[in-house]
Amino acid sequence: MTPQGANNARRFSKASAISWLWRQLSRWPLARLWRISSALGPLVYRFNKRERWVTDRNLAIVYPDLSIAERxxxxxxxxxxxxxxxxxxxxxWMAEPNKVETSILAVHGRDKLDNARTEGRGVIVLAPHFGNWEVLNFWLSSHFPFTAMYEPPKITALDPxxxxxRERMGASLVPTNPRGVAALxxxxxxxxxxxxxxxxEPDWGSGVFAPFFGREAYTATLxxxxxxxxxxxxxxxVALRIPGKGFEIHFLDADERVYSDDDVQSATGVNASVESAIALEPAQYQWEYKRYRKVVQEQQNLANFRDYRLY
Structure with missing residues (x-):
């Protein structure tokens, strides 16, 4: 077997194991999954240095007034x-649809979507990495014609x-390229x-710098x-997790600046909208993502960029 063939075999084996695990977990009650998370979470914080470091760094930037112990x-x-x-x-992704629907305990703000469609207008849902965004996708695609961009995973065997x-309730997934934008x-x-x-963070040339919790973050201009x-x-x-019980869907009015034709103002409104969602419960945001990886100094290629590195 060639090295490439061996590599593909390992990836397929890994994908099969992950898929099998998801299938097994889909049969378990949410209360049990939360108990396991409660046991594993502190271990992830203690032993996964990368996740801990990025999370702690982000929280220090976003919540400077909290004590070290609080952060x-x-x-x-x-x-x-x-x-x-x-x-x-x-x-x-795999549980019986009725089981997933039943786990959604409440939906707040649905009228914002219904009213827009009654007026003959489409709805753009900003879905940050908060709570369980896959449950949000399930609900949206169950109740509305819904389209979202999709980038295949690094483990290609997991793609199907x-x-x-994501598509099983009717969602239409489109690629993250101009053809996908046209579909949107x-x-x-x-x-x-x-x-x-x-x-x-988008690729260079597809965004602008705008404040996110007071710190400039490179933000998409789509x-x-x-x-x-x-x-x-x-x-x-967002799909707010009610630990061990289910989820509550919340639809919030976006910051009015998102409607500006100025890219920086619109991006500022997008980030402010994400901040408002995070305020529902900050612990449910995915702080281990390097949101401030790109900084103004990197774009300008300053010689002293090292002094501004956040991660």
Missing amino acids: KTLGQHSLRHSTATMLELGHA VIRHG LKALKRSEAIGILPDQ LPKLVARTQARVVTG
């Missing part, structure tokens, strides 16, 4: 929720598993709903282009 506690709670999200992927899980525009012009991840061409309404959507 440590918040970081531990955050990694517990992130662990729960990973364990709940089988629930969102994840794609099936068409969906909005049909007065449908689309989902955008507002808190991932939103104002979609709004300008479709007059869509923008809301923030």
